[in-house]
Amino acid sequence: MSFTVSLYVATSLLYVISFIRNRASTVQAFTKAKKSFLNILPDFLAVLGIIGLAFTLVSPNKIGAITGERSGILGSLLTSVIGSVTLIPGFIAFPLAKSLLDMGASIRNIALFVSTLMMVGCVTFPLESRYFGRKAALLRNVMAYIYSFFVAFLLGVIVK
Amino acid sequence: MxxxxxxxxxxxxxxxxxxxxxxxxxxxxxxxxxxxxxxxxVVPPVFLLLGLFDVWVPRQTIIRLMGERSGALGTILSITLGAAAAGPLYAAFPVAAAMAKKGAKFANIAVFLGAWSTLKIPMFLFETSSLGAVFAVSRWLINVPGIIVIGYLLEKFLGPEDKTRIYSYEGEHLNQA
Missing domain, CATH: 1.10.12 (Lyase 2-enoyl-coa Hydratase; Chain  A, domain 2)
Structure with missing residues (x-):
């Protein structure tokens, strides 16, 4: 919460300073901010709704059941897909990863889960392609997905 | 509607x-x-700050720091900015688009997105306490070259027309699709 408060306070302060220095520019900045926010808002709302739905249908317990019980290539693939399609905030994801580890999941799968979770965003893909074009968004996600396997392999070797 | x-x-x-x-x-x-x-x-203040950024920061500054000829400085700056951030990845998209508009090199924008997605320091601290320092530090270090490589490959794979689309980003374009 404190982070949010400081972000809002800092933003307001900067606007006050900006307003003192140049009134017209500050009004322009605010107008631009408002316009671009309202422009992207519909996409945001859709993505947030999908996050809510996905997070309900694929609950942390289910993720645990899938990644914890399966091993081998199929387990890894499944883990990477779950990591890619879900969007879980860090304060839930890391404790979840820890509990999966305690339940006997391999370091490799945990690394794969954490890495795809953070780098690959299927749910936010519409938003990303709205800004950068479909091709750029697709390429970034595919490369991040592939790289996650490399990260997982190395971490499996390094972490004992 | x-x-x-x-x-x-x-x-x-x-x-x-x-x-x-x-x-x-x-x-x-x-x-x-x-x-x-x-x-x-997170997102409304981000847009408000981007408004100020758009009005106050000269294009020349961003071109110098993160543009085509910014070299290693641009890459290091992109990683630092991304890693210092907090908040979900979707908040990074408009920031990256605003940097592109000001003349940042595409690879640097991709590196910034990569750093934001996976090198964030607040996340790193959380990861260390949950999964241990060896895990978190190794993953962080392995990701640094990774996001740089991904950034430069993206730059290479995308044609001029893809980049024009990104570089010409303005709020208005979002209305068309």
Whole structure:
């Protein structure tokens, strides 16, 4: 919460300073901010709704059941897909990863889960392609997905 | 109004879910609401700051720091900015687009997105306490070259027309699709 408060306070302060220095520019900045926010808002709302739905249908317990019980290539693939399609905030994801580890999941799968979770965003893909074009968004996600396997392999070797 | 159609469809799906499985529907509605609050905590100030950035920061400055000829400095700066951030990856998209508009090199924008997605320091601290320092530090270090490589490969794979689309980003373009 404190982070949010400081972000809002800092933003307001900067606007006050900006307003003192140049009134017209500050009004322009605010107008631009408002316009671009309202422009992207519909996409945001859709993505947030999908996050809510996905997070309900694929609950942390289910993720645990899938990644914890399966091993081998199929387990890894499944883990990477779950990591890619879900969007879980860090304060839930890391404790979840820890509990999966305690339940006997391999370091490799945990690394794969954490890495795809953070780098690959299927749910936010519409938003990303709205800004950068479909091709750029697709390429970034595919490369991040592939790289996650490399990260997982190395971490499996390094972490004992 | 037409652009709100997807959101309305999803709202309708949640309502439908509520009718067939009330408990799941209720959860989905609650979780969407909390995702929305999460978004409102970060995204409006980000846009407000981008407005100031757009008005006050000269294009020349960004070109010098992160443009085509910025070299290693631009890459290091992109990583630092991304790693210092907090908040979900979707908040990084408009920031990256604003940097592109000011003349940042595409590879640097991709590196910034990569750093934001996976090198964030607040996340790193959380990861260390949950999964241990060896895990978190190794993953962080392995990711640094990774996001640089991904950034430069992206730059290479994308044709001039793809980049023009990104570089010409303005709020107005979002209305067309």
């Amino acid at each position: 037409k652009r709100y159609a997807p959101s309305l469809c999803i709202a309708a799906s949640i309502a439908f879910l509520y009718f067939i499985r009330p408990e799941l529907g209720r959860q989905a509605a609650l979780k969407s609401a909390s995702a929305m609050i999460e978004m409102l905590r």
